[in-house]
Amino acid sequence: MHSKTSAEHLAYLRQLKRRQLIIRLSQGLLLIGIFALWELAARLGWINAFVFSQPTRVWNAAVRLARQGELWKHLGWTVGETVIGFTAGTLLGIIIAIILWWSDFVSRVLDPYIVVLESIPKVALGPIFVVWLGTNMTAVIAMAVAVSVIVTVMMMHTGFKEVDPNKIKLARTFGATKLQILTKVIIPASVPTMIAALKVSVGLSLVGTIVGEFLASKAGLGYLIIYGGQVFNMSLVMASILLLAIVSVILYYFVSKLEERVVRGRDY
């Protein structure tokens, strides 16, 4: 048992902690170093600040956006479209996966089509959505759903099929109906798969949203990036990309938190 902590063990723990600290420090320094080098290169004229921008200009661009109240609007659009897109994509994906699980016949018939849908780059569908749905939020959300839904379908369907057949047999010995097998075995057994699918699809939905905004939007970070590029405001482009990075980290963080909550108590 871990009764008394010996001096050696304390030393070991201290060493682990120090190593962790050094890793974190290095990560921070790397980031600061890149920005410092970028700033320095622009100031000393090694790179053309008009083309490459520079951290101080990026910062100013971001502050200007915030002062105008534009920052929150664009952030809100992108986050909103992504969250709606990925919620809808996940729900739709799970429903389709359930249908495929329910009917082996349907699943076999659709199999080649799903493989094709999986392999084509979904962003190629963008112009179709714009024509069908117009240059508005619906087209952007459709794009986010299109990019994320097939992965969810495939991951969930595979997860459903991998549930231990003996767990299903057990339910059948009690006379379980197919619906009961679904609700009492398949779905709860697939919760970890669902979380894994969420983690993938949250990132993909963000890709879909940004591409959608490139093509069909008057707001959002994707729109800002395209707009900035068109008017040759590279500081605006860079600021938007940095904001995008922050958004994606925050979204991923929320899914991880969800995972902790759901998987708590049971070990796999």
Next chain:
Amino acid sequence: MALVELRNVGLKYHTLEGEITALENVNLRVEEEEFVSIVGQSGCGKSTLLSLISGLLKPTTGEVLIGGEPVQGPSPKVGYMLQQDYLYEWRTILDNALLGLEIRRMKTPERVQEVKQMLQDYGLGGFESYYPNQLSGGMRQRVALIRTLAVQPNVLLLDEPFSALDYQNRLAVGEEVVRILRERRKTVIMVTHDISEAISMANRVIVLTPRPGTIKSEHRIRMCDEGLTPLQTREHPEFRRYFTAIWKELNVNA
């Protein structure tokens, strides 16, 4: 009238390679409160036999009767214990034990109370809200037994129920399961390839031939009739004699 009766039961199944006869001409009668062990080599259709009695499979020929009525599908009269506990890791111990009642839509407060009492009686009191991975193999097997007993079946089918446990636990859990099943006056059909286990628990041991499985012989075990526990039976001087006889019969087939 026998509680469980198999009349000329046969089962064939089809694969791409052809037709396989798993069981042929099986005739078996199991009386109330009897404990019957079925032994045979792997692949002789032992587990298939249990699936037929439980109603998970339909025989190709012949019929299976329980309490004089033909089996139509999984019936609440029959409880089936699989080779492992297969507790659902996302359910607490209590919820696992209540699974059968839930599926059969028999979950009443009185029955829940009974299950809680059983958990209490069989050394699982205080573990109701634990998750399966927090329990030992023997405890998990007891939860599986309670889950089976909760729906109050008359007949229990045990499919090598101790095979996932190590030898030491196997003996201890086996002893306990037999005690519980005798207390509750259950009729039991157990399938195993462990001859000692078969003899130590049963009133009757039935030997199956290799595929296609059919009944080769039957041995009445005197010790069980006299009420000895599995461990006492294993120590009985006659145990060896039974063991040798059954072992030879299984071996002749090889």
